[in-house]
Amino acid sequence: MASFTASSLSFSPVSCSFKQNKVSSLNKASLFFSGKGFPSQRLPTLRFRVSCAAKPETVKKVVEIVRKQLALPDDRDVNGESKFATLGADSLDTVEIVMGLEEEFGISVEEENAQSITTVQDAADLIEQLLGKK
Structure with missing residues (x-):
């Protein structure tokens, strides 16, 4: 069984515009993992997709x-x-x-x-x- 810990969590702002003069700010996240049980110390970044929801x-x-x-x-x-x-x-x-x-x-x-x-x-x-x- 692999064990791991989250070593960092970062957020950066992105924006989605629905219409002129109406902009909604959203965040996207990247999560980095490291720990025993992984074949390499250099692990891929997990990305969460944030999409603009309809009005x-x-x-x-x-x-x-x-x-x-x-x-x-x-x-x-x-x-x-x-x-x-x-x-x-x-x-x-x-x-x-x-x-x-x-x-x-x-x-x-x-x-x-x-x-x-x-x-x-x-x-x-x-x-x-x-x-x-x-």
Whole structure:
């Protein structure tokens, strides 16, 4: 069994912008480990990815589109972490959800990006990314 200790933890500021005049500051972290049981004293840096989350209003709009497309009852909990498959969506439903998002937000989602969308949050984050490129 390997034992190790964290020898340093460093944070550095990064920023994510959602829209002009609205910037959110985030941090990224690097963690360095050393100790017995590792083949080398020089160990790789573990990196944690920090991503910009979509605006709450974008998530809310995606939730509305998903509810409508899947004909979900109002009492069904749907939030950013909701997985389309868990909500009962099959591949055709997912395609229709993406088409609804494209129409609502005036965007075009590439097929490879559409295949990576599995949750409401994934969809909202992609929308923010595509709108930022406009």
